[in-house]
Amino acid sequence: MALVSVKDLHKSFGELEVLKGIDLEIEAGEVVSIIGRSGSGKSTLLRCLNQLERHDWGTIHLADQRLDGGAMSPGELSQNVGMVFQSFNLFPHKTVIENVMLAPVVVKQTPKAEARRIAEQVLDKVGMSEKVDAYPAQLSGGQQQRVAIARALAMNPKVLLCDEVTSALDPELVGEVLRVLEDLAREGMTLILVTHEMTFARDVSHRVVFMHQGRIHESGDPQTLFTQPRTPELKQFIASVV
Amino acid sequence: MTLDFSTLLPYADVILEGLVTTLWLTVVTTAAGITLAILVAYARDGSPTGSRRIVSRLLGGYVEVTRNTPFIVQLFFLYFGLPALGVPISATVAALLAMILNLGAYTAEILRAGIDSTLTGQHEAARALGLSRLQSFRHVVLVPAFSRVYPSLISQCIIVMLGSAVVSQISVFDLTYAANFIQSRNFRGFEVYLVVTLIYLLLAVGLRLAFEFVGRRLFAFRQGGSA
Numbered sequence: 527m528a529l530v531s532v533k534d535l536h537k538s539f540g541e542l543e544v545l546k547g548i549d550l551e552i553e554a555g556e557v558v559s560i561i562g563r564s565g566s567g568k569s570t571l572l573r574c575l576n577q578l579e580r581h582d583w584g585t586i587h588l589a590d591q592r593l594d595g596g597a598m599s600p601g602e603l604s605q606n607v608g609m610v611f612q613s614f615n616l617f618p619h620k621t622v623i624e625n626v627m628l629a630p631v632v633v634k635q636t637p638k639a640e641a642r643r644i645a646e647q648v649l650d651k652v653g654m655s656e657k658v659d660a661y662p663a664q665l666s667g668g669q670q671q672r673v674a675i676a677r678a679l680a681m682n683p684k685v686l687l688c689d690e691v692t693s694a695l696d697p698e699l700v701g702e703v704l705r706v707l708e709d710l711a712r713e714g715m716t717l718i719l720v721t722h723e724m725t726f727a728r729d730v731s732h733r734v735v736f737m738h739q740g741r742i743h744e745s746g747d748p749q750t751l752f753t754q755p756r757t758p759e760l761k762q763f764i765a766s767v768v
Numbered sequence: 769m770t771l772d773f774s775t776l777l778p779y780a781d782v783i784l785e786g787l788v789t790t791l792w793l794t795v796v797t798t799a800a801g802i803t804l805a806i807l808v809a810y811a812r813d814g815s816p817t818g819s820r821r822i823v824s825r826l827l828g829g830y831v832e833v834t835r836n837t838p839f840i841v842q843l844f845f846l847y848f849g850l851p852a853l854g855v856p857i858s859a860t861v862a863a864l865l866a867m868i869l870n871l872g873a874y875t876a877e878i879l880r881a882g883i884d885s886t887l888t889g890q891h892e893a894a895r896a897l898g899l900s901r902l903q904s905f906r907h908v909v910l911v912p913a914f915s916r917v918y919p920s921l922i923s924q925c926i927i928v929m930l931g932s933a934v935v936s937q938i939s940v941f942d943l944t945y946a947a948n949f950i951q952s953r954n955f956r957g958f959e960v961y962l963v964v965t966l967i968y969l970l971l972a973v974g975l976r977l978a979f980e981f982v983g984r985r986l987f988a989f990r991q992g993g994s995a
Contacts, residue, residue, distance in 0.1 A: 608896070615893035616893075619915070
């Protein structure tokens with residue numbers, strides 16, 4: 527049974543229909559990259575998966591549990607689906623470890639000592655255990671993003687959503703963030719990434735989904751998809767980004 | 769005319785009593801006024817619906833009425849108006865209430881500017897982590913919002929401290945009342961008001977320094993750079 531299953535998802539912003547019926551099944555441990563031009567609906571799809579956007583039609587299930595339409599409280603959602611953003615969105619007035627501990631303590635009501643232990647563990651995983659007491663403003667973009675990943679992991683989610691997590695980074699800092707994601711993939715974390723890093727999509731993901739005009743236009747294993755695109759739209763897209 | 773400050777010496781305890789009153793009025797007002805402002809700002813935050821919308825409108829009315837009427841009229845309204853409605857109120861309580869309501873309204877508006885400038889990404893990160901609206905307000909929004917408007921907040925608290933001089937008009941024994949009292953006894957208006965002016969000046973400077981001291985600790989996160 528699929529870990530995430532999306533059925534007939536529709537979403538409009540006013541007159542503009544951004545998602546025109548998305549069907550997608552993702553297995554536990556799968557790494558799925560969603561690619562496509564801006565405006566193709568890929569970020570909206572990702573944001574529907576943790577209900578930052580409410581879709582108009584369709585259903586989302588996590589394992590056998592309904593996730594959308596208020597079936598899960600925000601607290602439950604955050605323990606199932608984590609999210610990392612393009613602009614990091616760390617809380618500037620909290621230190622690295624406070625950023626990571628906040629949701630476990632406040633939302634999950636984990637005792638502080640236990641939350642600290644978990645925080646130290648996930649910060650170690652992303653290679654940020656040296657900087658636990660630093661404030662976000664004292665960190666580089668790459669370091670901030672790694673903390674943001676740790677912050678999402680601290681809730682022990684089943685799926686991690688990554689929304690263009692390297693797009694705001696200086697080129698020399700992209701590698702350190704991608705390496706963390708690779709490690710997570712290797713450990714069996716279910717990752718759904720909206721990305722412009724085609725090399726990463728090709729080398730790390732199990733499946734690539736190409737979105738075009740609010741629909742999944744083509745999807746498949748990265749090798750086939752990138753070397754033998756079936757549709758002219760994907761062919762064109764690949765030519766424009768590589 | 770010769771200046772003779774020694775004529776004030778017998779009244780030192782009067783000045784001290786007035787000073788103590790002004791000080792505690794200021795301290796209590798600052799604490800209660802900022803707390804009130806936080807509650808008002810929270811209630812008015814976002815786009816409230818249903819019953820929250822009514823509360824938000826009422827609070828908006830309170831803020832506007834307070835910001836668009838003279839403080840002394842507000843004070844008189846509480847002191848003379850409430851007893852007329854059958855609610856007896858002492859001068860001190862009326863003064864304190866007027867000051868708190870006044871600071872609360874101005875600070876709520878100052879704070880709102882800070883809250884409104886919170887980046888969308890902060891709200892989204894909080895939501896994605898499962899924080900409720902209240903948790904997000906308290907743990908994510910509030911401190912950075914305060915840090916952005918802190919200079920205006922300091923000025924507002926100083927204005928209220930200085931404005932407290934008005935409460936002498938309803939016979940609250942504050943620093944200004946003390947000055948009026950002494951002047952009416954020894955007729956040394958210049959000396960008395962010079963001394964009291966200096967005390968107010970020192971209070972204002974002291975209050976600012978205290979606020980800045982607290983601010984440096986509270987908002988230490990800003991020193992690392994801009995985030």
